[in-house]
Amino acid sequence: MKQTDEQYRDLLLEIQQVDFVIIELNLYLNTHPHDHAAIAQYNEYVQRSMQLKKNFEAIYGPLTSFGYSYSPIPWKWKDAPWPWQV
Incomplete structure (x- = not known):
């Protein structure tokens, strides 16, 4: 697996944090x-x-x-690490 840089990890963490807020607000808005x-x-x-x-x-x-995501050429989805592997 390729090494990831600090920016990769920081950006992925921010995405996870923002998506967590979305999930919590979604649950709140259900009620x-x-x-x-x-x-x-x-x-x-x-x-x-x-x-x-x-x-x-x-x-x-x-x-x-x-x-859900576009892919550049060549097909990039096969390239690890995938977000859940970090």
């Missing part, structure tokens, strides 16, 4: 569907997550597979 502030915060974090993932993929290649 509080009219909380406008929570919905705004959820949308803000979704936008941040999308941008972080776009930045990550531009530098390191696909973060996910099965139609």
